[in-house]
Amino acid sequence: MTLTLNLPTSDGSVESYRLVGQPIERPATTPVFNRIAYAAAHVVSDPRREVDPWNRPAIDWDATIAFRHHLWSLGFKIAEAMDTSQRGMGLDWAGAQELIHRSIRASREVPGADLACGAGTDHLAPSDAKSIDDVIRAYETQLEFVEKHGGRAIMMASRALARVATSPDDYAKVYGRILSQAKDKVVLHWLGDMFDPQLAGYWGSPKFEGALESVLRIIGENTDKVEGIKISLLDNAKEIVLRDRLPEGVLCFTGDDFNYAELIEGDGKRYSHALLGIFDAVAPSASKALASLARGDTSTFRSVIEPTVPLSRKIFEAPTQYYKAGVVFLAWLNGHQSHFSLPAGMQSARGVNHYAEIFRLADRADVLDKPELALKRMKNFVGVFGVE
DSSP states (O other): OOOEEEEEOTTSOEEEEEOOOOOOOOOSSOOOOSSOEEEEOOOOBOTTTOSBTTTBOOBOHHHHHHHHHHHHHTTOEEEETSGGGTBTTTBOHHHHHHHHHHHHHHHTTSTTOOEEEEEOOTTSOGGGOOSHHHHHHHHHHHHHHHHHTTOOEEEOOOHHHHHHOOSHHHHHHHHHHHHHHOSSOEEEEEEOTTTOGGGTTGGGOSSHHHHHHHHHHHHHHTGGGEEEEEEEOSOHHHHHHHHHHSOTTOEEEEOOTTTHHHHHHOSSSOOOEEEESHHHHSHHHHHHHHHHHHTTOHHHHHHHHTTHHHHHHHHTOSSGGGHHHHHHHHHHHTTSSSSOOOGGGGGGGSOHHHHHHHHHHHHHTTOOSSHHHHHHHHHHHHHHTTOO
């Protein structure tokens, strides 16, 4: 079969493209890493059951949980019900509760499977938050749910807190109260406003330096309850500054979908662990790379993971919050779901040229697991946009 198709280009023309990639082989057994690697996983929509896709999207729970088994088989922990699952952008707290409950239950059926679950305040509309105490109660509700089902928490950034907080002291009060109640150590979550504009000025400062001092104060006052912090600012220099100043025993989890390869490898003195949305989309490649790094084979690590970086930068380009569309697009091309549809119709957030470039970069990075299937589906997709 000739793996060639026509793709649109940014200048409005059409070009013939021939696939060149080779699928990454699957490991015979679940690999072992020397970095903690969380894949933030997406949810699979169920378009055949949706009545009101924007406001009441339906979820295909079987396909959603099957995808988590795919990630576990490749050695990943799962960051559940996080931004990648469209929390606050298609998945509400009621849906997140069901997702958390189902995923925790599924993890118990898989030897070695692990996950941590997002606990935030998204059931509290930012406009309804009148005080810091409202935010504390909202966090308590979600933390209690996660722990009741036997889960560990990732303390998600809060839109409501960003709205009502007036100083770093307010952040210290909220985080101190919630961390003091947590049964297990918690991962904190520093999500930049490129991912969510409503989080601008988080930690009580519009500038990185002020935010850094605020979050380091919170960690320093609660080191017995903080496993680590995920930082997603898409700026490797800022991550390294934070990483170098963390107290002993507190881990840095990169959420930098632009620079993760170098941050995970490290500088010879320190390195970052990972909590990444892009690992959902490039799981076989990331798994092979991380297993190679654990064996001391940095050459293979780099040769496998570095080609995925241009792909990730395309998926996460501005407006960054729409990256979920690219992640699910690749899940569809690779046969993990039967359709290209997202909760809240998020697939419409990107244009056909964006998806065409994702296809090219995924091919060149060896991310297309089933080239013939991907080719067939891509031909159908661009055909909808008039590309024959």
